[in-house]
Amino acid sequence: MKKLDLFPGGAFLFESHYFEDERGVFLKVFNTDNSFLSDYTVKQINYVTSAEKHTLRGLHFQHGDNAESKVFRVINGAAQVAFVDVRPDSPTYLQASTVVLDNPKRAVAIPRGFATGYLTLTNNTVMLYLADNDYNVSTEGGLLWNDPALNINWLEKNPILSDKDKAWALVTK
Numbered sequence: 001m002k003k004l005d006l007f008p009g010g011a012f013l014f015e016s017h018y019f020e021d022e023r024g025v026f027l028k029v030f031n032t033d034n035s036f037l038s039d040y041t042v043k044q045i046n047y048v049t050s051a052e053k054h055t056l057r058g059l060h061f062q063h064g065d066n067a068e069s070k071v072f073r074v075i076n077g078a079a080q081v082a083f084v085d086v087r088p089d090s091p092t093y094l095q096a097s098t099v100v101l102d103n104p105k106r107a108v109a110i111p112r113g114f115a116t117g118y119l120t121l122t123n124n125t126v127m128l129y130l131a132d133n134d135y136n137v138s139t140e141g142g143l144l145w146n147d148p149a150l151n152i153n154w155l156e157k158n159p160i161l162s163d164k165d166k167a168w169a170l171v172t173k
């Protein structure tokens with residue numbers, strides 16, 4: 001299994017065990033004997049469909065004890081996943097990076113302390129992601145997807161957004 005570090009603080013891309021024969025594919029989405037996820041506690045597994053290409057969800061995080069580490073995997077279509085360091089004491093505070101997922105074999109693991117978002121690159125994109133904490137709307141925070149302070153190189157500049165995601169405030173550095 002391969003691993004590629006993407007960002008200081010622990011974001012990484014990895015490739016899962018994948019078996020294919022004449023019947024189809026067998027892919028381990030989560031297994032505790034995967035050395036990259038052996039310490040990961042799954043609290044949620046979320047399946048999210050987006051009908052339209054260029055739908056953007058995010059950027060979201062949860063504050064304090066509700067912070068989540070997430071493992072994103074596209075199981076149909078393709079998406080550009082973005083993550084932003086929101087740890088105030090971090091030397092890379094408010095720095096962002098992105099990675100394109102276009103194969104169910106590959107997943108991106110993003111630690112606690114990052115805001116996350118993704119832009120679909122195809123119609124009918126299906127995202128399956130793990131989270132290591134429960135959802136608590138009262139601790140949800142967000143960043144505006146195109147905040148100039150984050151300088152994220154999104155692959156579409158006019159995406160489809162929820163009303164919630166249009167309304168996040170700009171950060172002040």
Ligand SMILES: Cc1cn([C@H]2C[C@H](O)[C@@H](COP(=O)(O)OP(=O)(O)O[C@H]3O[C@@H](C)C(=O)[C@@H](O)[C@H]3O)O2)c(=O)[nH]c1=O
Nearest residue numbers: 044048057058059060061070116117118134135162164
């Ligand atoms: C995120 C989430 C939402 N919900 C509910 C709230 C709401 O009624 C409905 C849709 O929520 P949202 O509009 O926030 O869904 P969405 O915009 O898809 O939110 C997701 O975006 C990506 C980028 C992430 O990083 C995820 O952690 C999550 O925040 O689902 C839960 O019950 N549990 C959850 O964990």
